[in-house]
Amino acid sequence: MRENREFILGQTRQYLTILDAAIEEFSRLGYKATSMQVIANRAGIPKANVHYYFKNKENLYREVLNHIIEVWNASFDEIQNDEDPAVALDRMIRAKVRLSYTHATASRLFANEIIHGAEHLGEYLKQDMRQWVRDKSRIIQSWIDTGKMDPVDPVHLIFLIWSSTQHYADFETQVLTILNRAEYESEMIDGIADFLSQVILKGCGLQAP
Amino acid sequence: MRENREFILGQTRQYLTILDAAIEEFSRLGYKATSMQVIANRAGIPKANVHYYFKNKENLYREVLNHIIEVWNASFDEIQNDEDPAVALDRMIRAKVRLSYTHATASRLFANEIIHGAEHLGEYLKQDMRQWVRDKSRIIQSWIDTGKMDPVDPVHLIFLIWSSTQHYADFETQVLTILNRAEYESEMIDGIADFLSQVILKGCGLQAP
DNA sequence: TTGTATATTGACCAGATGGTCAATATACCG
């Protein structure tokens, strides 16, 4: 294409169609078990056309990961040093529960990548994550130092929030089977957020906001 | 074979060699992405010999799942109705943290299976799980009814314990990256158990035993 | 309309995949 008419946020329409199809398919079975053919089928185009936009499978997968991280970061809430810890953590928990609900496939794709050793995740991304945890930990530690909450390991607290919220996206099948439901409903999601916020905050010596 | 000398707990030595190799390999990349050839290589035998013991890949995978569940169930702690909830939940959390440490590959294999929709998990197994959760929930509910702990949803409490403990096995790569460690050490595992027990118990209005 | 850059497509390739089979080797029993 030689004009901008076809561009949406800097990328072709077709490019994004393929990316969407790839996210969906990679999240089902992970990188290796997903074939370029099924991605092409889902996108409704011949396989050779996928290779026209993405030079190979590895490249497509990395672009998928990057694309997801952008969405992820955009919806990530920041917590501030001078905030009330109960308010900040409550908001953080609720944001992650909703993210697991609205972006469940992305969550599963990521979970898959990490379970299998995060071989395709760039080193710089891992460093980003490390830095993110370090920043939040420092804020939590400051709350502890000023006696606003119990002395709990901040890093493990972050892990606890991550794991308990993501569980509902990654293990959706198991959760729905046990709850005997066909799918999540919005009110259930609120109930989950209420439960996690209540237990985790009280567990840190905080009162629900 | 026509004698029992080769039998170990009703199964051939070779049979178990293959099963071990299969557990290891399936846990790396999941069902579809794992080839019979790499399983054979790990077992140190030709691929055709694997097919002599297991009629096909699907069959081998199911046997692997069953084998894991047996080990799993064997090391599963029961909680009793008349127990002190703090003692019982503390023991449950510690048992699961240790299990995630000693049987990390099994945990990952299972996580993988569930993330991908639990297509290979038999219906009866899902029912078993449902019943297990129902039983434990009833005990937790009785603790709540007798005022021994806060009124929290028992099922979500079980999910919280599952997710937070399993996280350290399934997302090992991520956890170790963030903690800047090469591998888990036994004392770290105890620290994790202490943290989770402390926060979750307090979060339910219980005092650490 | 025509020329040219961009897109689309089916045919094709080498290698890997799950699975089969007949030939051979091994172990045990009489």
Next chain:
DNA sequence: CGGTATATTGACCATCTGGTCAATATACAA
């Protein structure tokens, strides 16, 4: 020893895999 049930093995097959390529179609600028 010889006979027979059990194991082991390499060769083989149809199908699928990621990836390439030349032929064609489309869009647009002049």
